[in-house]
Amino acid sequence: MKLFALVLLALMPLLAVAFDVDAAKTVGNAGAPVTIELYSDFQCPNCKMLHDQIIPQLLQEYVGTGKVYLVAHEFPLSMHAHSREAANYATAAAQVGKYQAVADALFRDQAAWSVTGKVWDTVATALTPAEQKKVQTLVKDPAVLAEVQKDVDMANANRIMQTPTMIVKAGNKSYPIGGTVAYSILKSFLDDRLKAK
Amino acid sequence: MTASRQSKPVRILAIVLRLALGGIFVYAAWIKLRDPWQLFAMAIDSYGILPLKYVELTAKVLPWIELALGLWLIAGKWMRIPSLGISLLLTLFFTLIVRAYIRGEEINCGCFGPGEAISWKTMLRDGSMLAGSYILTWLSFRRARPQPAALEPTPEFQYEQPRP
Numbered sequence: 001m002k003l004f005a006l007v008l009l010a011l012m013p014l015l016a017v018a019f020d021v022d023a024a025k026t027v028g029n030a031g032a033p034v035t036i037e038l039y040s041d042f043q044c045p046n047c048k049m050l051h052d053q054i055i056p057q058l059l060q061e062y063v064g065t066g067k068v069y070l071v072a073h074e075f076p077l078s079m080h081a082h083s084r085e086a087a088n089y090a091t092a093a094a095q096v097g098k099y100q101a102v103a104d105a106l107f108r109d110q111a112a113w114s115v116t117g118k119v120w121d122t123v124a125t126a127l128t129p130a131e132q133k134k135v136q137t138l139v140k141d142p143a144v145l146a147e148v149q150k151d152v153d154m155a156n157a158n159r160i161m162q163t164p165t166m167i168v169k170a171g172n173k174s175y176p177i178g179g180t181v182a183y184s185i186l187k188s189f190l191d192d193r194l195k196a197k
Numbered sequence: 198m199t200a201s202r203q204s205k206p207v208r209i210l211a212i213v214l215r216l217a218l219g220g221i222f223v224y225a226a227w228i229k230l231r232d233p234w235q236l237f238a239m240a241i242d243s244y245g246i247l248p249l250k251y252v253e254l255t256a257k258v259l260p261w262i263e264l265a266l267g268l269w270l271i272a273g274k275w276m277r278i279p280s281l282g283i284s285l286l287l288t289l290f291f292t293l294i295v296r297a298y299i300r301g302e303e304i305n306c307g308c309f310g311p312g313e314a315i316s317w318k319t320m321l322r323d324g325s326m327l328a329g330s331y332i333l334t335w336l337s338f339r340r341a342r343p344q345p346a347a348l349e350p351t352p353e354f355q356y357e358q359p360r361p
Contacts, residue, residue: 163303175232177311178313178314179239181242182249184249185235185253
């Protein structure tokens with residue numbers, strides 16, 4: 001019994017990493033054969049490239065068809081001055097069902113707020129006045145801040161070294177993919193994983 | 198000077214370098230061959246030096262070349278070929294890594310499988326391997342080089358042994 005308790009205690013962090021997902025930051029069918037966990041930083045240029053060029057195709061061809069379940073995680077790098085603030089706002093916006101809209105706005109205006117630091121000005125463009133009020137309150141909520149920190153901790157636990165990083169999970173295997181990727185190679189990779197299921 | 202006439206420390210150095218570099222190449226190849234080829238293809242593509250149609254071919258062929266060169270190096274036969282091959286490959290890899298680092302590209306090294314971003318540590322490691330491969334190549338060619346005939350003692354110049 002004591003041994004069982006010790007094993008359970010040792011496995012707790014792993015269980016947390018495996019199942020702790022904010023539903024508001026997910027797209028697609030949770031029962032899809034392939035899950036992609038995407039760790040990104042709103043101030044990172046490669047993340048913008050992935051968000052603008054690869055993710056839309058992925059959503060259309062794999063997520064929309066129930067083949068892939070996409071989960072977004074925050075990984076604001078310390079080298080980017082405003083990315084933590086952006087991640088906090090996006091996570092707060094997720095609580096009012098506006099994660100995707102805010103993420104789109106942040107990547108769209110990345111060049112501007114990265115320089116000026118006026119993150120909120122960009123976030124506000126994706127929200128109604130009522131939502132803006134809620135998000136302004138939520139962004140100070142310790143639970144929201146803790147959620148962002150939990151994502152960072154998960155990234156570190158997964159030994160993620162760069163953004164963007166996709167962790168593709170198919171069956172009991174897990175494949176980290178760092179940086180931007182050519183869609184044709186990613187497609188070939190996903191098709192092989194789906195065939196193998 | 199022939200192989201047998203090399204000093205002991207040099208011979209030990211050659212063996213250590215041969216086994217270390219051979220082992221590293223076999224390990225690097227195994228990591229790539231164990232994973233789906235597309236993961237290595239993504240790493241190659243991120244350097245932006247090859248058209249996509251050649252990326253796939255390179256991703257499928259290069260790990261086998263690394264494996265062959267690594268095993269050849271460990272076997273220790275006809276050392277000029279594998280040591281030169283590994284030196285050329287490492288020169289190429291190191292140049293690409295330094296180029297990406299200088300340009301500030303946040304890309305995956307692809308050296309030992311996915312998930313390793315290029316950093317100064319990558320350059321230090323690959324730079325050390327490159328230096329080792331150059332030394333090994335130099336030793337391989339030096340070992341095989343015949344001694345100039347003028348330095349070999351010939352019968353005409355041998356001293357006559359004093360008779361008892």
